[in-house]
Amino acid sequence: xxxxxxxxxxxxxxxxxxxxxxxxxxxxxxxxxxxxxxxxxxxxxxxxxxxxxxxxxxxxxxxxxxxxxxxxxxxxxxxxxxxxxxxxxxxxxxxxxxxxxxxxxxxxxxxxxxxxxxxxxxxxxxxxxxxxxxxxxxxxxxxxxxxxxxxxxxxxxxxxxxxxxxxxxxxxxxxxxxxxxxxxxxxxxxxxxxxxxxxxxxxxxxxxxxxxxxxxxxxxxxxxxxxxxxxxxxxxxxxxxxxxxxxxxxxxxxxxxxxxxxxxxxxxxxxxxxxxxxxxxxxxxxxxxxxxxxxxxxxxxxxxxxxxxxxxxxxxxxxxxxxxxxxxxxxxxxxxxxxxxxxxxxxxxxxxxxxxxxxxxxxxxxxxxxxxxxxxxxxxxxxxxxxxxxxxxxxxxxxxxxxxxxxxxxxxxxxxxxxxxx
Amino acid sequence: xxxxxxxxxxxxxxxxxxxxxxxxxxxxxxxxxxxxxxxxxxxxxxxxxxxxxxxxxxxxxxxxxxxxxxxxxxxxxxxxxxxxxxxxxxxxxxxxxxxxxxxxxxxxxxxxxxxxxxxxxxxxxxxxxxxxxxxxxxxxxxxxxxxxxxxxxxxxxxxxxxxxxxxxxxxxxxxxxxxxxxxxxxxxxxxxxxxxxxxxxxxxxxxxxxxxxxxxxxxxxxxxxxxxxxxxxxxxxxxxxxxxxxxxxxxxxxxxxxxxxxxxxxxxxxxxxxxxx
Numbered sequence: 001x002x003x004x005x006x007x008x009x010x011x012x013x014x015x016x017x018x019x020x021x022x023x024x025x026x027x028x029x030x031x032x033x034x035x036x037x038x039x040x041x042x043x044x045x046x047x048x049x050x051x052x053x054x055x056x057x058x059x060x061x062x063x064x065x066x067x068x069x070x071x072x073x074x075x076x077x078x079x080x081x082x083x084x085x086x087x088x089x090x091x092x093x094x095x096x097x098x099x100x101x102x103x104x105x106x107x108x109x110x111x112x113x114x115x116x117x118x119x120x121x122x123x124x125x126x127x128x129x130x131x132x133x134x135x136x137x138x139x140x141x142x143x144x145x146x147x148x149x150x151x152x153x154x155x156x157x158x159x160x161x162x163x164x165x166x167x168x169x170x171x172x173x174x175x176x177x178x179x180x181x182x183x184x185x186x187x188x189x190x191x192x193x194x195x196x197x198x199x200x201x202x203x204x205x206x207x208x209x210x211x212x213x214x215x216x217x218x219x220x221x222x223x224x225x226x227x228x229x230x231x232x233x234x235x236x237x238x239x240x241x242x243x244x245x246x247x248x249x250x251x252x253x254x255x256x257x258x259x260x261x262x263x264x265x266x267x268x269x270x271x272x273x274x275x276x277x278x279x280x281x282x283x284x285x286x287x288x289x290x291x292x293x294x295x296x297x298x299x300x301x302x303x304x305x306x307x308x309x310x311x312x313x314x315x316x317x318x319x320x321x322x323x324x325x326x327x328x329x330x331x332x333x334x335x336x337x338x339x340x341x342x343x344x345x346x347x348x349x350x351x352x353x354x355x356x357x358x359x360x361x362x363x364x365x366x367x368x369x370x371x372x373x374x375x376x377x378x379x380x381x382x383x384x385x386x387x388x389x390x391x392x393x394x395x396x397x398x399x400x401x402x403x404x405x406x407x408x409x410x411x412x413x414x415x416x417x418x419x420x421x422x
Numbered sequence: 423x424x425x426x427x428x429x430x431x432x433x434x435x436x437x438x439x440x441x442x443x444x445x446x447x448x449x450x451x452x453x454x455x456x457x458x459x460x461x462x463x464x465x466x467x468x469x470x471x472x473x474x475x476x477x478x479x480x481x482x483x484x485x486x487x488x489x490x491x492x493x494x495x496x497x498x499x500x501x502x503x504x505x506x507x508x509x510x511x512x513x514x515x516x517x518x519x520x521x522x523x524x525x526x527x528x529x530x531x532x533x534x535x536x537x538x539x540x541x542x543x544x545x546x547x548x549x550x551x552x553x554x555x556x557x558x559x560x561x562x563x564x565x566x567x568x569x570x571x572x573x574x575x576x577x578x579x580x581x582x583x584x585x586x587x588x589x590x591x592x593x594x595x596x597x598x599x600x601x602x603x604x605x606x607x608x609x610x611x612x613x614x615x616x617x618x619x620x621x622x623x624x625x626x627x628x629x630x631x632x633x634x635x636x637x638x639x640x641x642x643x644x645x646x647x648x649x650x651x652x653x654x655x656x657x658x659x660x661x662x663x664x665x666x667x668x669x670x671x672x673x674x675x676x677x678x679x680x681x682x683x684x685x686x687x688x689x690x691x692x693x694x695x696x697x698x699x
Binding site: 087089090131163169183184189203244246253254344 | 476477478479481482483484485486488489510512519520523524525526527541542543544546547548580581582583584585586587588592595596597
C-alpha cells in the first residue's frame with residue numbers, strides 16, 4: 001500500500017495548510033512560475049509539457065501539449081480556461097484540490113497561460129462549490145498581492161490575469177463548449193464542432209480548456225522535468241492520477257497513484273477492499289459515463305489505453321465499486337435519471353431517449369414493467385450514441401448496456417410474473 | 423416516485439405564461455420612491471462595476487450579476503432581470519433564457535434554508551434513499567417544495583462531488599457529510615430552532631409551495647393528457663402515456679383486459695406503423 005500511493009498533488013494535504021501562501025511557497029510553490037516567466041520563453045514551457053506526454057485528466061484524456069499546439073498563430077488574443085466544473089458522478093478530486101491546494105491550481109493555470117501566450121485566464125468553478133470558490137478567491141487575492149498574478153508579474157512587466165467565474169448549477173457546463181457558452185453569459189448548451197475551441201472558443205477567439213488536475217501537474221513537471229512524469233506509468237499514458245474511489249469500499253477517498261496501477265490494487269490495497277463478508281460484483285472505472293467492469297477485469301492496469309481496451313474508459317478517474325448487495329436496476333436508473341435531468345435538450349436522441357429510458361426503468365422499478373420493456377431498453381440504448389452534439393448523450397448508454405447484459409436476471413426479476421401468467 | 427413535479431433547468435417557460443408572474447416596472451432612469459430594489463441597485467453599483475471589469479465582454483457578467491442580486495433578494499426577481507438586461511445590454515428575454523437554464527438560480531422565492539440532498543450513485547449505494555425519505559417526512563414536503571412556514575426548501579440533487587463521505591447534502595451550499603436519519607433530524611431541528619451552523623439566505627418575499635416556474639409540464643410535452651382516443655396516446659413510457667393508459671383502462675369496453683394485454687396491443691400499433699416506413 002505505502003509504495004502504491006505516490007503523492008504529488010496530494011502531498012502534504014491534511015498535514016499542512018496550503019491555502020496559506022507562505023505554506024505553499026515554503027514547499028517550493030510559485031518558484032516554477034517565477035522561473036518560467038523570468039527565465040524561459042513560452043515555447044520552452046510548452047515543450048516541457050509536450051515532452052511529459054501529459055494527457056488531460058478531465059475525461060477525454062487528450063494529450064495536453066497537442067491540444068495547445070492546435071492554437072493558430074493568427075495574432076488574435078488567446079484564452080485559457082481551467083475547467084473546475086466537476087460534476088461527473090463519483091468524481092471528487094477537483095473538489096478536494098480546490099479546497100486544499102488553491103495556490104497549486106493558480107500556479108498551474110498561470111504556467112499554462114504563459115505557455116500558450118495567453119494573458120487572461122479563467123477558472124470556471126462549479127456553482128455548488130461555494131466554499132471552494134471562497135478559498136480560491138482568498139488565495140488569488142494573496143497571489144495578486146504578492147505580484148504573482150496581475151498586470152506585472154514578478155516585476156517583468158508581463159501580464160497574467162486570472163478571473164474566477166462561478167457556475168450556477170448545470171452538469172453540461174463541464175463540457176468544454178457548454179462551459180464557454182456559460183462563461184459568455186449564455187445557456188450552457190454545447191456548440192457544434194468544428195470549429196473546435198482551439199480555433200474559435202471564448203469570445204470567438206482561440207481557446208484552450210484544461211481540467212484542474214491537468215494544470216495542477218504543470219508546476220511539478222516543470223520542477224522535476226518532463227522525463228520524471230513521462231517515466232511514471234505506461235509510455236502512452238504516463239504520469240500520476242488522482243483516483244476517486246467510492247461506493248461499497250471500506251475506505252473511500254482520493255488516492256494518487258502512478259498510471260498503470262491495477263484496478264485490483266486500487267480497490268483492495270488503496271481503498272481497503274470491500275466491507276466484511278461482501279463479494280465483488282462490478283466497478284465503474286471512470287465516472288458515471290463509463291461502462292461497468294467485472295471480476296475478469298480486476299487486473300486491468302488503470303491507464304487510459306488499458307481501460308479503453310477492456311471496453312470502458314478511464315474518464316475522470318472516478319471508481320464506483322459495487323458489492324453483492326447492489327441492485328443494478330436501481331443503479332442504472334439513478335444514472336439514467338441523472339443524464340436525463342442534465343440533458344440540455346438540444347439534441348433529440350439525448351433529450352427524448354434519456355427520459356424515455358428513465359421512465360421505462362421507473363415503471364419497471366415500480367412493478368409495472370414488461371419483459372418487452374427490457375428488450376426495448378436494450379435496443380434503444382444503442383440508438384443514442386454518436387447522434388448528439390456532445391458526449392452527454394453518448395454517456396447514457398454504456399453503464400446500462402454493460403449491466404443489463406451481465407445482470408439481465410436482476411432486470412427480469414422486476415417484471416411481475418403473476419401478471420404475465422394471467 | 424412522482425414524476426409530474428420533476429421540472430428542471432432546461433424548461434424555459436416565459437413568466438408571462440404564468441398567473442403569478444410579476445411584471446417589472448424597473449427603469450435605469452427613474453428611481454421609484456421607497457422601492458427596495460432601487461435602493462439595492464444603487465447600493466450594489468461598485469460591485470456591479472467590479473464584475474463587469476472582470477470580463478472582456480459585458481454579457482459574461484450575466485450569471486455573476488444574477489448571483490449577486492439573488493444573494494440580496496433570495497431569488498432573481500423580475501426587477502433583477504430587467505436591471506441585468508440593462509447592465510449587460512441584452513433583452514430581458516435573453517437574460518430570462520439564461521437564468522432559467524441554471525438550477526442554482528431561483529426565479530421564485532425560496533426558504534431561508536435550502537436543503538439539497540444528493541440522489542446520485544455513490545450516495546444511493548450508501549443509503550441516500552432512506553435519507554431522502556426521512557428528510558421528506560421530517561420536513562413534511564416533497565422534492566422541490568418549501569415548508570409552509572417558508573423556512574426550509576428541499577431538493578434532491580445530482581452528484582455533489584463528495585462521494586467519499588456519502589450520503590451527503592448541502593445546506594445553503596455548505597456541505598454536510600456522512601448523513602444518517604438521526605443526523606438529518608438533528609440538522610432540521612437546528613434549522614427550525616434558529617440556532618443553525620449555517621447563515622440563513624436572504625428572504626425578501628414569502629415563498630410559495632415551489633420555486634419552480636411551470637413545475638407541472640417541465641421540459642417534456644404533456645402530450646395526450648385528456649385525449650380519449652387510444653390511437654392518440656403519447657409514448658408508452660412517459661407521463662402522458664401513463665395518463666392515457668389510465669383513461670383507457672377505466673373505459674368499460676376494456677375492463678376485462680389485463681394491463682399486459684392492453685400494453686401489448688398499443689405497443690403493436692406503434693411497431694406496425696414504424697415498420698411501414
